Amino acid sequence: MHLIRLKPVCLLGLLVLLLSGCTNPQLVRVKPWEREALSGYTMRPDRDPIHTLMMEHTYFSREIASGGRGVGGSGCGCN
Amino acid sequence: MLLPERSPLPRIVPLALFWLGACLTLCARAALKEGDPFPALDPTELRTIAGAAFPETKGKVILVDFWASWCAPCKASFPMLSRFQREFGPRGFVVVGIGIDEKVAAAETFVRKLAPTFPTLHDHSQRLVKKVEVPTMPTSFLVGRDGKVKFIHRGFQGDRTEKELRSHIEKLLLEAGQ
Numbered sequence: 001m002h003l004i005r006l007k008p009v010c011l012l013g014l015l016v017l018l019l020s021g022c023t024n025p026q027l028v029r030v031k032p033w034e035r036e037a038l039s040g041y042t043m044r045p046d047r048d049p050i051h052t053l054m055m056e057h058t059y060f061s062r063e064i065a066s067g068g069r070g071v072g073g074s075g076c077g078c079n
Numbered sequence: 080m081l082l083p084e085r086s087p088l089p090r091i092v093p094l095a096l097f098w099l100g101a102c103l104t105l106c107a108r109a110a111l112k113e114g115d116p117f118p119a120l121d122p123t124e125l126r127t128i129a130g131a132a133f134p135e136t137k138g139k140v141i142l143v144d145f146w147a148s149w150c151a152p153c154k155a156s157f158p159m160l161s162r163f164q165r166e167f168g169p170r171g172f173v174v175v176g177i178g179i180d181e182k183v184a185a186a187e188t189f190v191r192k193l194a195p196t197f198p199t200l201h202d203h204s205q206r207l208v209k210k211v212e213v214p215t216m217p218t219s220f221l222v223g224r225d226g227k228v229k230f231i232h233r234g235f236q237g238d239r240t241e242k243e244l245r246s247h248i249e250k251l252l253l254e255a256g257q
Contacts, residue, residue, distance in 0.1 A: 012092065016098055032213055032216045033147065033205060033209075033216065036180070039149040040149070
């Protein structure tokens with residue numbers, strides 16, 4: 001019984017210790033003025049049209065629903 | 080006599096929250112706040128762009144704007160800042176744009192392309208931007224004649240930003256008797 005009551009306390013303690021680890025100033029944090037590389041064209045998910053086309057084809061083939069990635073309408077042909 | 084067992088959780092929760100709060104407080108770095116003195120614009124740290132003269136800011140109301148060539152909202156804010164300079168410049172007001180690009184050429188190309196009516200500087204070592212800890216790009220600091228930060232505007236939201244900044248500038252210039 002006593003052990004069961006101690007369990008949440010231990011879990012809470014562990015959680016707090018883990019979260020306090022996130023406050024370590026030595027951790028790498030990208031500051032607003034350091035985001036030049038992140039704003040580059042190569043960081044865009046839609047930078048390669050062929051890749052986008054292939055992904056859409058895969059989505060269509062697996063889901064049997066064309067237009068699921070941004071184009072209006074579904075595979076039923078009703079709209 | 081057997082005492083009822085009490086869970087230690089109610090005593091532990093506030094202690095845990097206090098510990099977490101203390102850690103977060105220690106972690107938080109002191110960014111520049113309203114009322115704080117704005118660091119002096121040092122010509123040895125800030126280079127002028129496109130051969131412009133270092134801006135004269137003594138005794139003036141200043142709007143220090145941090146921008147970067149890779150930041151789209153910064154680009155969108157430049158026409159507004161140019162309007163402010165044209166409109167309020169004769170009343171003892173100056174906009175100082177501070178570029179924080181790592182590449183000098185990128186900052187220079189950006190300024191040449193947009194041709195702002197206000198002076199622009201380049202914080203090539205990023206010392207000033209680190210000192211003031213800008214929360215986002217762009218950020219504008221409205222500095223009074225006493226050298227203290229009167230208003231901080233984060234980001235650029237078009238007309239809303241212009242309206243907000245305009246009212247603060249006008250208020251500050253009226254207070255300064257301009």
